[in-house]
Every structure is written in C-alpha cells, then in structure tokens.
Amino acid sequence: MAGEKVVETFGLTKTYGRETVVNNLSLSIESGEIFGLLGPNGAGKTTTLLMLLGLSEPSGGHCRVLGLDPLKKPLEVKSKVGYMAENMGIFPELTAREHLRFLADLNGIKKPAINDCLELVGLLGAADKKAGAYSRGMRQRLGLAETLIKEPKLAFLDEPTLGLDPDGIATMLELIVRLPKEKGLTIVLSSHLLHLVERVAGKVAILNQGRLLALGGVGELSEKSGLPGDLETVYRHYLKADMGSEIDGLVLGQEKGPGPGQGQGPSPDGPGALT
Amino acid sequence: MFKELSDHFSSVRFMILLAAVFMVALLGIYLAGQGVRNLLSEGGGAYLEGRSFLALFTAPGAFMSLLAFMALFGPMVGLVLGFDAINRERNQGTLSKILSQPIYRDEVILGKYLAGLITVAILFTALMVLLVGLGLMGVGLVPTVDEVLRLGAFLILSIIYVGFWLGLALLLSIVFRSVATSALAAAALWILMSFFVPVLGQAVAESVVAVEDVRSPRAEELAAYDRVSRIAALASPPALFSEASTILLDPTHRGSSQALRLSTMSRLDQYLLNRFQGVLSINQSLVLVTPDLLALLAFYVGTFLLSYLAFVRQEVRSA
Known part of the structure; x- marks a missing residue:
C-alpha cells in the first residue's frame, strides 16, 4: 500500500571497535518509492543495508523492515526482501537459469517465475549460457533477476551500476524505474553516483561517516539548502557543511581514486576494508 | 549441501586429488602385496597368522606402508577440500548472496562441512573397497571376519x-x-603437527623426566x-591416528607402552611374552x-565448533 512505511530505523548505530560506521541513524522509507542512499565510500550505506537485512547486528538502536524486526525475524525479512550486493558474485559454472533455480530452492519457491525474471532483465536469450562467460553488465542484470526471483516487496540495490559502461548503466536504470510500476516494488538504491540516483530516486538520504546529513526529496533539499540546482550541488553543500574544507578534495559522481572521505572506511573485522 | 557436494565432485581439484590418492594407494598395495607374498612363500605364514590380509596395509613395502601413507597424506585431503571453503565465496561475493536468502548461517557452515565429510567418506570407502579387492585378487588372501571388522574400524577412524x-x-x-594465506597456514599446521609436535613431545619428556644415568635408565x-611422551602425543592428531590405526590393523600391537615393557625385559622374557600373548581380539x-x-x-x-562459532559471529561483508 502506497505511503506505508516499509523501512524504519530508530537511532540505528554500528560500531567496530572504536570506529562508528553508522551513527544514530533515524529515517523511514515509504512503499512504492525509489529511495536513494547517498554518501561517499565509508559513509555507512552498505552497513545500514546489512543491518536492515539482519545480516549485521546493530550496536545500538533498532529498525523495522516491512513491520518486522530483522534481528528477531531474520528469515521472514530475508524472504520478503531482495538484496543485490555491491560485489555481486556469480557461480561461474552455473547458467543464469540454474542460478535462479538455486536461489528459488533456498527460498522454498516450488514454481519460480524464472523465465519472467530473465525476460524482464533481458537475459532470456542467454539463460542457458554459463554465467562465467557473462559480461559485467549481464552479471549485474543476473543479480537483479536473482533479487526478483523471490518476488520481494522491497529490494536493496547496493551500487547496482558499479563498473558498467554507459549503455549498461542506462539499461540498469531503466529496469530500476520499471520495477516499482510493474512489480509494486519499493527500492532502496545505495550509490555514490549522484547524477544516476537523481534520475530515478524520489527521495534521498545523504550520509557521511555514518551520520545522516539530510533526508528528503531532491527539490525539497535544494529548497532547504537555498541552492537552486541538481543533486550534486545539494550533496556538496551538505557534505561541505559536515566536512569543511575536506570536501574540496572529494571527487563526486566519478571514480577517481580515494580522497578524504572516499578512502577506506572501517572494516567489519577491524579498520581497513572498503565499503 | 547438495550443491557443495556436486561442486566437490565436479571440481578439477577433486579429480587431481582422487588421481593422486589412488595412484599412491595402488602402488602401496602392490609393493606391500609383493612383500606379503614373498613372506608367505618363505614360510612366514605362521608369523602372519590371523593378520595376513591386514599386513597388506601395515607392511612397509618399498617405501612406506599404506597406514603410514594415510597418516601423512590423509590430512592433505581434508585441507584441500576445506582451505578456501568460506574465504573464496566471500571474495567472489557469493557468500553475501547466499546469506541474504532465508536460511540460517548454521546451514551454510554445516552444509560446507558435511559435504566435505561425505566426499571424504565416499573417497575413502571407494579406496578401501578397491584395495581389498586388489588384495583378494593380487595376493589371493581372503580376509577373516576379524580383519574385515578391523578394516571397517580403521575406515571410520580415518574419516x-x-x-x-x-x-x-x-x-x-x-x-x-586471503585464500593464499589460509592455504599457507594449513600447510604450516600440517608440518607442525606431523613433524614438530611428536619431536616436541620427546623433548618435553626429556626435560621433565630426570634420568640419572642415560646409559642404563631405571x-x-x-x-x-x-x-610424559604419551601425554605430549595427545596434542598431535597425527600421532594419535598413527597409534590408534596401528593398534587396529596390527592385532599384536598393544600401543607404544609395549615398546617400553619390552625394553625393560630380558630377552627371554620378551620372547615368552611375544610367544604367549598371541593376537588381540577386535574388542x-x-x-x-x-x-x-x-x-x-x-x-x-573442537575444530568444528571453533569454525562454527567463528563463522556465525563474523560479519558478512565481502572484501
């Protein structure tokens, strides 16, 4: 139902040793929308998604996903939420069809709509080809099909356009835009590629070093900041207010090597791992 | 778990391992068979009474007995099947894919472990059946019920x-x-436990037990x-396996303490003991x-519990 809160976080916090990677995050996401989770690498986007899935235990606060507590009901949450990880792995020896069959089995789905999912992402023609031979774009689309095979109500897409060429990005974004309309899906899109998020997201949250800097529609945030313009201008404004002069070295919307705030964030097992 | 099993059996790594294990085992049984045949033809049947067939596994042949081979290289099978089970999936990004499905983490680690164990069980059972068959055909010996039971117990022990x-x-x-780090660590632990811990046990015994006259100890x-040596050996799984498997496959063997008893006896006592002790029953x-x-x-x-706890407590994120 549109307007229903599908994700709610209340002071959600995650620390690894002395490092706080998600700091007192409170936000809500309504059903049917495409929600952009923005921030430089190390902002806490992936960690937030993992906590929402019940794959990482919060150090403080709590959250509800589709009305469920992921810590208490992890299987229910995972059966209703699709997740496309940033580093989307494949089993090279399996075909796309076998991938979907395997994941459907794990979800206990007896008659999965494998062909429908593959057709939606444009992989039906390559369904019986081993995924090891797929291009990066095809792998990402397979990842999206895997997310959809369980017919989720909510999907977390973590950097779904990472490493894609312009055509691949356009195809992926087109698919993402279609999903809420055709499948009634709510999408949480984590990315640091602002110009792409701007094209699809209705509402965004800007994170930096685990803290929520801003939350709202792009127009709304632009109005609040008193800056007419695009998401990148707004984003820079909030990040500059948070980081001061450090923002000057930060390259946004492109992958140009680590600058301050773009380098290595804290690792799940200690400092060092990339988001 | 079925996917894991299928992955094991269809992997090139397993095929190479299978070929290597079978090749060495076949060579070992051939050489041991020759030795046993020679002994029998020279009238040593009485010496091997009740354990002729088992001698195929314990006779050293030209280089080492099958038992010694198993103690030394059996670990390789376990290490090769498991050294990259989790970190490879983590690095490939397939671990987060699996864990984001509605399954408990326990199922993942149990599936990996059981698939590996079933693979080992199938491999060793097939190997044992093959070797027994070759022993039957090559040497013409038929194992007794006691020998079959001992081989069964040895198979379970090996698994x-x-x-x-x-x-x-x-x-x-x-x-x-890193997969490379876990492979190196596995190799280092294998060397440590197979070669250093037993020597360390003797060193500990020497330092703990004060012997007044080394030339004629009391x-x-x-x-x-x-x-003390035996207590120290408890820290070495290879030493435990060697000891247990020797007792199982050699009905006259009574453990390492037997050597001590014999060393403290006169030659006549030793002869009488060996003559009248006879072979042990399987029980x-x-x-x-x-x-x-x-x-x-x-x-x-212990190792499985540690793996289990480490896995369920570890964060999911890929590298």
Whole structure:
C-alpha cells in the first residue's frame, strides 16, 4: 500500500571497535518509492543495508523492515526482501537459469517465475549460457533477476551500476524505474553516483561517516539548502557543511581514486576494508 | 549441501586429488602385496597368522606402508577440500548472496562441512573397497571376519581423522580473508603437527623426566618418560591416528607402552611374552584404542565448533 512505511530505523548505530560506521541513524522509507542512499565510500550505506537485512547486528538502536524486526525475524525479512550486493558474485559454472533455480530452492519457491525474471532483465536469450562467460553488465542484470526471483516487496540495490559502461548503466536504470510500476516494488538504491540516483530516486538520504546529513526529496533539499540546482550541488553543500574544507578534495559522481572521505572506511573485522 | 557436494565432485581439484590418492594407494598395495607374498612363500605364514590380509596395509613395502601413507597424506585431503571453503565465496561475493536468502548461517557452515565429510567418506570407502579387492585378487588372501571388522574400524577412524583436518581447514578459511594465506597456514599446521609436535613431545619428556644415568635408565624413569611422551602425543592428531590405526590393523600391537615393557625385559622374557600373548581380539584392540580415539574426537569436535562459532559471529561483508 502506497505511503506505508516499509523501512524504519530508530537511532540505528554500528560500531567496530572504536570506529562508528553508522551513527544514530533515524529515517523511514515509504512503499512504492525509489529511495536513494547517498554518501561517499565509508559513509555507512552498505552497513545500514546489512543491518536492515539482519545480516549485521546493530550496536545500538533498532529498525523495522516491512513491520518486522530483522534481528528477531531474520528469515521472514530475508524472504520478503531482495538484496543485490555491491560485489555481486556469480557461480561461474552455473547458467543464469540454474542460478535462479538455486536461489528459488533456498527460498522454498516450488514454481519460480524464472523465465519472467530473465525476460524482464533481458537475459532470456542467454539463460542457458554459463554465467562465467557473462559480461559485467549481464552479471549485474543476473543479480537483479536473482533479487526478483523471490518476488520481494522491497529490494536493496547496493551500487547496482558499479563498473558498467554507459549503455549498461542506462539499461540498469531503466529496469530500476520499471520495477516499482510493474512489480509494486519499493527500492532502496545505495550509490555514490549522484547524477544516476537523481534520475530515478524520489527521495534521498545523504550520509557521511555514518551520520545522516539530510533526508528528503531532491527539490525539497535544494529548497532547504537555498541552492537552486541538481543533486550534486545539494550533496556538496551538505557534505561541505559536515566536512569543511575536506570536501574540496572529494571527487563526486566519478571514480577517481580515494580522497578524504572516499578512502577506506572501517572494516567489519577491524579498520581497513572498503565499503 | 547438495550443491557443495556436486561442486566437490565436479571440481578439477577433486579429480587431481582422487588421481593422486589412488595412484599412491595402488602402488602401496602392490609393493606391500609383493612383500606379503614373498613372506608367505618363505614360510612366514605362521608369523602372519590371523593378520595376513591386514599386513597388506601395515607392511612397509618399498617405501612406506599404506597406514603410514594415510597418516601423512590423509590430512592433505581434508585441507584441500576445506582451505578456501568460506574465504573464496566471500571474495567472489557469493557468500553475501547466499546469506541474504532465508536460511540460517548454521546451514551454510554445516552444509560446507558435511559435504566435505561425505566426499571424504565416499573417497575413502571407494579406496578401501578397491584395495581389498586388489588384495583378494593380487595376493589371493581372503580376509577373516576379524580383519574385515578391523578394516571397517580403521575406515571410520580415518574419516574422523581427516574430518579433523577438514574442520581445521574450514576454520582457517573463515579466519583468513586471503585464500593464499589460509592455504599457507594449513600447510604450516600440517608440518607442525606431523613433524614438530611428536619431536616436541620427546623433548618435553626429556626435560621433565630426570634420568640419572642415560646409559642404563631405571624402569621407573622409563615409565615416567613414556607417560610424559604419551601425554605430549595427545596434542598431535597425527600421532594419535598413527597409534590408534596401528593398534587396529596390527592385532599384536598393544600401543607404544609395549615398546617400553619390552625394553625393560630380558630377552627371554620378551620372547615368552611375544610367544604367549598371541593376537588381540577386535574388542581388546578397541579398548586399547579408546583413549586415542577420544582425544582425536575431541580435536575433531573442537575444530568444528571453533569454525562454527567463528563463522556465525563474523560479519558478512565481502572484501
């Protein structure tokens, strides 16, 4: 139902040793929308998604996903939420069809709509080809099909356009835009590629070093900041207010090597791992 | 778990391992068979009475017995099947894919472990059946019921032993993010436990037990030395396996303490003891093997529990 809160976080916090990677995050996401989770690498986007899935235990606060507590009901949450990880792995020896069959089995789905999912992402023609031979774009689309095979109500897409060429990005974004309309899906899109998020997201949250800097529609945030313009201008404004002069070295919307705030964030097992 | 099993059996790594294990085992049984045949033709049948068939597994042949081969290279099977079970999936990004499905983490680690263990069980059972068949055909010996039972017990012992190494390899694949590091750590632990711990046990015994005259030690001193060595050997799964498997496959063997008893006896006493002790029944051997088996089981369960705890407590994120 549109307007229903599908994700709610209340002071959600995650620390690894002395490092706080998600700091007192409170936000809500309504059903049917495409929600952009923005921030430089190390902002806490992936960690937030993992906590929402019940794959990482919060150090403080709590959250509800589709009305469920992921810590208490992890299987229910995972059966209703699709997740496309940033580093989307494949089993090279399996075909796309076998991938979907395997994941459907794990979800206990007896008659999965494998062909429908593959057709939606444009992989039906390559369904019986081993995924090891797929291009990066095809792998990402397979990842999206895997997310959809369980017919989720909510999907977390973590950097779904990472490493894609312009055509691949356009195809992926087109698919993402279609999903809420055709499948009634709510999408949480984590990315640091602002110009792409701007094209699809209705509402965004800007994170930096685990803290929520801003939350709202792009127009709304632009109005609040008193800056007419695009998401990148707004984003820079909030990040500059948070980081001061450090923002000057930060390259946004492109992958140009680590600058301050773009380098290595804290690792799940200690400092060092990339988001 | 079925996907894991299928992955094991269809992997190139498994095929290479299978070929290597079968090749060495076949060579070993051939050489041991030759030795046993020669001994029988020279009238040594009485010496091997009740254990002729088992001699195929314990006779050293030209280089080492099958038993020694299993003690030394059995761990390789467990290590090869498990050293990259978790970190490879983590690095490939397939671990987060699986864990984001509605399954418990326990199922993932149990699936990995059981698939590895079933693979080992199938491999060793097939190997054992093949070797028994070759023994029947090549040497013309028919195993007695006691020998079949002993071989069955040895098979179970071998699976437990390799299961320990599999659990250890799994633990390393959880602890280390890099596959190369976990492989190196596995090799280092294998060398340490196979070669250094037994020597260390003797060194500990030498430093703990004060022997007044090394050239003619007293019986109490030797007994104390033996006790400390045995306690130290409990820290070495290969030593435990060697001891237990020798007791199982050689009905005249009564454990390492037998050597001590013999060394403190006169030659006449030794002769009389060997002459009248006879062979042990399978039940007696099983009783003798119990402490080693329990220690090995403790290692087996311990490494798996550590792997389990490390995995369920570890964060999911890919590299």
